[in-house]
Amino acid sequence: MLKLKTSGIKEVRSRVSARREKLANLEGAHLKAAIVIHSWVMRNFRVEGGMHADAQHRWVPLAPSTIAARVRRGTWPGKKLQVNGILRMGFVPSGTRRMGKVENFVPYAVYHEKGTPKMPMRKMFPSERQAYDLIRPIFHDHVRVSIK
Secondary structure, eight states, X not given: OOOOOOOOHHHHHHHHHHHHHHHHOXXXXXXXXXXXHHXXXXXXXXXXXXXXXXXXXXXXXXXXXXXXXXXXXXOOSOOTTOSSSHHHHTEEEEEOSSOEEEEEOOTTHHHHHHOOSSSOOOOOSOOHHHHHHHHHHHHHHHHHHHTO
16 A cells, blocks of 8 residues: 655645735736836937837928927927927826836827827837837746745
8 A cells, every 4th residue: 555645735835825926916017017118208208209119110300380380489499299398298107916007198199109190100109019028027027036
């Protein structure tokens, strides 16, 4: 007859349960990811769309009519999309257990991000690939620390 004796099962279950809870609590990782994306957006504003890896998402020059209007108002020379700073400062990072996000509640932000028939797209957010590359290390560290 073969007998198998096990011990420490309760301790192992307890450790596994604690690790599972740490892994499930993504609030800190989501907030860090949102802050990293927010920082990228702020740098992108500083270099006027130059953070984009592909040329199709880099900001196009301002139209001559826009430059003329800014000259009349006394806001030229100046940076693209930054006459008064409202759009740039409207980005807010946040994180919860379920998601991290960077939002901008300025009503016209979406028109710049996506473009319109009369206005070219000037993407303020990173591409999906760039965002993934930025936040992957955060979640890698979260897993590494949680399973210690």
